[in-house]
Amino acid sequence: MSFTFKDFPAACDDLRRDVLAGLAARPKSIPPKYFYDEAGCRLFESICAQPEYTLTRTEEALLRDRLGDIAATIGPVDCIVEPGAGECAKVRLLLEALRPPHLVVLDIAGAPLAAAAEPLSRDYPGLAVTALGMDFIHDLEAATPWLPAGRRLIYYPGSSIGNFAPDAATALLTRFRQLAGAEGQLLIGFDLKKDPQRLHAAYNDAAGITAAFNLNLLERLNRELDADFDLAHFRHYAFYNPTAGRIEMHLVSLAGQHVTVAGRRFNFALGETLHTEDSYKFRRDEFSAIATNAGWQLAAEWEHDGFAIHLYRGSR
Template sequence: MNPAPIRWRLTDLQPRKGDLRADALEGLSARPRTLPSKYFYDATGSRLFEQITRQPEYYPTRIETAMLQQHAPAIARAIGPDVHLVEYGSGSGRKTELLLEGLDGVVAYTPVEISREALLASVERLARRFPAVEMLPVCADFTTAVPLPEPARPARSRLLFFPGSTLGNFERAEAVGLLQSMRATMGAGGAALVGIDLDKDPAVIEAAYNDAAGVTAAFTLNLLHRLNRELGADFDVGGFQHRARYCTRRRRIETDLVSLREQHASIAGQRFDFAQGEAIRVEYSHKYTDADFAAMCAEAGLRVAQAWNDADDWFGLRLLRAA
């Protein structure tokens, strides 16, 4: 009698608490002060982000999901059968489900996600939904080099999936570096499917990052709660305010935590003094034109093989291959 198959196996490269401490101390010591947005995604942050995607002002998830449904046959034709699907920043995996349904015979799925709780929850759900697909989750920071597990059955090619316009969270040089890494990871004959948020009316963009229900504000402020919980910091979270503004010149949302008064906080015995109105930069979210994005891809040794936009040109999907 054959043993029951292993449904999935986890590669756990989750960043250590020391990484969070070092990055927080470095960022808060800089001028202007910063905190890396990748640390938004602990268990609480991941739950709050899922709530953000359901807010009426937050258009990217709604539009991208509809586009994946609409263009699934064209994407499947372009990719071909028997792929190893690799996703950066997989979150809940809801969009991935559409790809797993639409592609022809996915061999394996490797989500790379920094939040262990979100990763395990999504893989458990997808393993039940797609029992024929080998699940090879990796808990890691995808912005660093991540060794990918090989599926038991060889795949014809790799498809890297990078939805949600997460690429826009990186400044240009970092984004180009990430695209170069993706080019190396996809290998010969591979491809990447990337979601990009397109430049549009600033009022529409700003509303998406300042929802009326205040979920995005809670998500941003949770970063300070996390420092308190995990590092024993003593931030008065109520003394800071979420602020997200669109910089037209740089075509990006700039998200800050703004000190509402003179105050101080300590982490690992190091004290930080904040003036009233002083900001901690916690995230960028760049918006692209076709020319911007094509130029970045070219710099990374990639080309846009196929492109899809929604009817209003608010959001785009781009299929990338080696130049």
């Protein structure tokens, strides 16, 4: 029916500030939200198709298989809101089952989001689609004026919540609670703790796509911050840390080297790491405790092959 796109500026200044701060820190780190330039978005889609990375396919299969039950438990909604919607693939299943009049999708990668979201307004007659190119960590509350009143469903699939340490995950789910409003619900997908070898394989695919995704971050900094990273001198290194319950993704320096970024010089010692992402894995009780602390109450849950989908309603 209708399609609206709004891009929220400032991402470029944030990139410079966050990267310079992250490279000055010990250990060095860069927030994972900066993976997603256009090449990063394409590489992520390709990761999802790798045989070792079953997360996306499992979540989609679970959603498809249990869609009738999930939709009946959710009930009628006026608006679906998806933060970090990417290619807007899984939400299509919910649109078919719930037929809401409004969809609001948010993503830091504004142009790819607009390209993915615009066809939804044609494919679902009567659906008003709003795409907001924004960093929701920064700007989530700025989405509120774009949301119609009534029953809102926040949809946060893909185990994206695993990119946040437990305290930060609680803080983000608290903000989702505010955004959802009094009658709001949260449908969220997350990866469960499982055989660490299986987790290890998922982030070390044989085709090297996750490695390319990780290294693409340096390519982005070379292009957008006038940096001079030599990609051949960094190695993708991902492993499951069972003490912390997370996959850690790093770029390890293969030599002692200097790198210039936005006019500033940084030293990397041989073997020094640039930490690029954490992906926390959860037991169901660990996850529901995080959501409960954020003001949500578990309403229903579905599980398949090491992946869980939970439905929450407001508890206060």
